[in-house]
Amino acid sequence: MYCHDEPSGLRAIIAIHSTALGPALGGTRFFPYPTEADALADVLNLARGMAYKNALAGLDLGGGKAVIIGDPTTDKTESLLRAYGRFVQSLGGRYYTACDVGTYVPDMDVIARECDFVTGRSPENGGAGDSSILTAIGVFQGMRACAQxxxxxxxxxxxxxxxxxxxxxxRHLIAHLLQDGAQITVADVNPAALDWVRRNHPEVAVAESADELIRTGLDVYAPCALGGALDDETVGALTASVVCGAANNQLAHPGIDKALADRGVLYAPDYLVNAGGVIQVGDEAAYRERGGFSFERARKRAEGIFDTMLTIIRLAGEEGVPPAVAADRLAERRMRDVARLRGILLPEGARELRG
Structure with missing residues (x-):
């Protein structure tokens, strides 16, 4: 759905990939896309990723995503967020929104003034707060499984x-890794982010660029920024034997997962290991009328990513496929089985699943 509100300047796209397991859940990304076509391509890929992420996390939720086109530092206003909330509300619960790149907990509180289908709100407004905490826990558990x-x-x-x-x-991931005894090197295009690392963790090394980082002698590479981080050039230069990070849609194009496997690199499917955040906001949405969000309940589920990652590694070995393919198959199987149970008829082998 294309969303345009001229008075506030809102230009947004909401994409629903699947409601086979339940209402579509996915965050709202606020980003200055160069073109509308770029925004559309991103939201479609992200919505598909959310469907697979929610399925593999065992949630009764489908996959969706939204993008607001613009610079969040200059274009974000109360009226724009409220206008966006009215568009989400018009879908009648088929799509639940939450935070993503460029949007934060206070933004969800504003959107919720016009919309019932918002999660990731502040604790004082009945929400779970910052979902990045559990996202980092899930990524760390995925790394531990890969290390095993x-x-x-x-x-x-x-x-x-x-x-x-x-x-x-x-930032949260750094803390978990340091506590576990890891040595860390970081890179970021934002100088302020690197300054934060230098102030708070002087023991962490700082690379000049992401390009330099991948050529550093690494055991694990963790892409934690925007998607497409793993392309042919990156894979060719990579020194790490494990790739496990929080970014969505890390594989720049089909076949990258096989290229990694051919080089002996163990790739942790991004939508599996970064599911801690959606587990948190999913708990908030599911238990809103039944006692409210429980951090401990959500944390326990996020820590289960360790076992799921080991299962994916085992299935990949048994089936002779990269872990990304094994994860896709497991997620598709669950979507298909539950869809049939709910009376949603899908053709055999269907990969594009819609409620």
Whole structure:
């Protein structure tokens, strides 16, 4: 759905990929896309990723996403957010929104003044607050599982981890890794983010660029910024033997997962390991009328990403496919099985699932 409100300057697109498992849930990205076509391509890819993420996380939620076209530092206003909330409301609950790149908990509180289908709100407004905390926990658990498979122990102690992007999730991830005894190098295009790292974690090394980072002697590479981080050039230069990060849509094009596997690199499917945030906002939405959000309940579920990652690694080995393919198959199987249970008829082998 294209959303345009001239008085506020809102230009947005909402994409629903699947409601086979339940209402579509996915965050709202506020980003200065060069063209509307770029925004459309991004929202469609992100919506598909959310469908698979929610399915693999065991949530009774479908996949959707929204993008607001603009610079959040200059274009974000109360009237724009409220206008956007009215568009979400008009879908009648088929789509639930939450935070993403460029949107934050206070923004969700504003959107919720016009809309019932908002999660990721502030605790004082009945919400769960910052979802990046559990996102980082899930990524860390995915890394631990990869370490178990690669080196025989579920720890990053004395391993060099390179984090590309130290925003909301990357900062929490640094803390978990340091506590586990890892050595860390970071890169970010935002000088302020690197200044934060230098002030708060002087023991963390800083690379000049993401390009330099991937060529550093790494054990684990963690893309934690925007999508498309893994392309042919990156894979060719990568020194790490494990890739596990928080960014969505890390694979720049089909076939990158096979290229990684051919080089002996263990890739943790992004939508599996970064599902901690959606687990949190999903808990908030599901339990709003039944006692409210429980951080401990959501944390326990996010920590289960460790076991799911090990399952994906095992299935990939048994089926002779990259882990990304094994994860897709498991998610598609769940969507298909539940859709049939609910009486939503889908053709055999359907990959594009719609409620």
């Amino acid at each position: 498979a690669a080196w025989g122990e579920p720890t990053l102690a004395d391993r060099r981890v390179g984090i590309a992007g130290v925003g909301k999730v990357g």
